[in-house]
Amino acid sequence: MSLKTRFLLLATCLVLVASVAAWTVFHRITEGIIEQWGERVAAIQVQYDSGRLLQPLEREIALARQMADSIVLQRWARDPDDTGLTAQAFAEMESFRRNFRDNSYFVALQGSGGYYHNNAANDYGEARLRYRLRPDRPADAWFYRLIEEGRDFHLNVNPDVELGVTKLWIDVLMRDDDGEILGVVGTGMELEPFLREVVDIQQPGITTLFVDYNGAIQLYRDRRLIDYASFVKPEGQKRTLDLLVDLPRDAEALSAMMRDLRDAPDQQQSVRTEFVTVEGKRHLAGVAFLPALGWFEVTLLDLETLMPIDGFMPVAVVFVLTLLVTLLVFHLVLRRQLLAPLVALEGAMQRVKEGDMSPSELPQGRGEMGRLMQHFQSMAGAIQRHTRELEARVRERTEELEAVATRDVLTGLMNRRGMQQWLEEQILRASRESTHFGLVWLDLDRFKELNDGLGHAAGDQALVRVAEALADGLRPYDRASRWGGDEFLVVLSPCDTQTLTRVAERLRQAVAAIEVEGTTVTISVGACLAVPGEDLDSLLKRADEALYQAKAEGRNRARLAV
């Protein structure tokens, strides 16, 4: 993989990693902000919602308590058949009826089981005793349970079978001075308008509900989930807060918060918050205890709706864009400052490696990169110079070696190898140009005897002298060579029979003039004229035969082959 590709990949990876990291950090930060904000909003919302419930209720509760404390009613409760007391009690009840918000009241007596009631329309002004409560009647269970538990005050959401309405009942125990329970008094407010006013708030993302001491739902916008008459239901059959949250651990967390608030009096003014999942969405639940009612107020905030994280999107987009642009600029600068010079340098190095020593055009970088370029150019120049010098020296040496290889050491003439090459060239040329050349084969006469008689050094001297004579007697374009031992070959090019005969004889005579240590040196000569197309073997054979003839005829003579 090329450096460029790797660099690009690295830059891409960096961009991806940085973007993911930036996104994660952004998400964490915004979530943190939203959570903190949500917790404060939940606390405020819980108190606001509690206030909305308590404000209308507190007055009613106080009035119901006054009613329970009424001496007139208590006296009558002990003797409900007394006509005088009954008249006074009815007047007292009417007085409270006018004051209650719903303009209705109820009085249920412990002793007689009489249930007295009048409504806003004064429908029962003449028949206030509506019916008699019976312990075996499920609809009357609330009364007997309240008496049994001795709870002085209770809020009860309950449909009234007799009256055909569902009401939020304020039940207050009526006791005499000795604490003996005489009955239950109070008022009921129609649930529907109350729900509309308190929990049907049209604030998107905010859900308000009220649950009782045990977590059973009392006021909630979805009427189907309200746990009517939960007071008399056995545990396990109540519609509790668990129905609203998706996860058991969320239900457990809410129960724990309610327990803490209920059991620690100093905590009762505070608001607890916890994240829970409702209908698949994360909500912040705020819980407050309302000691005056014995209920809990629960506010569920859908943070995604109230403060969608999308609101932060422009910040994220600007952040990521800035990051991308920074990385892009960084990449471009690095590419220009580092990558492009390196690629050019790599190309130049590759050319040098392949033997191209011509100077490369490299970009003029700055700093380390600039120095690297200069060093490389100096280095390439030095290599180029050294290579040229080396090549010249090799050429020289080769020429020297070639010269040595084709020269005879003793005489300085061309040796057999050199002559063979020369002969082959002449054969080709003769064939190409249809010309003739002459070959003269010379062999010293009785050289063995000279060697034996005068010594080897004298023999060498004779050979050198013969060589000199041959060289002197030739034209510039002729060649003489020592063929081996005491044999010499001479090539005359171009040549004809006449010239050949004349030169052969002249050479013989030149040698015959040589004297070594008083001994005359003679030579026998065999010559032949090469015809175009004749090969070397045939040529040598004919010259040798002529030489043989010269030897045979008595030596020191020249013979021309036919």
Ligand SMILES: Nc1nc2c(ncn2[C@@H]2O[C@H](COP(=O)(O)OP(=O)(O)OP(=O)(O)O)[C@@H](O)[C@H]2O)c(=O)[nH]1
């Ligand atoms: N001194 C000297 N002698 C050489 C050299 N090379 C060959 N010889 C001798 O040359 C002689 C060649 O003898 P031949 O050509 O066989 O015979 P010859 O004595 O010349 O007789 P003919 O050729 O028949 O006249 C041998 O005794 C070789 O030892 C050399 O480089 N120096």
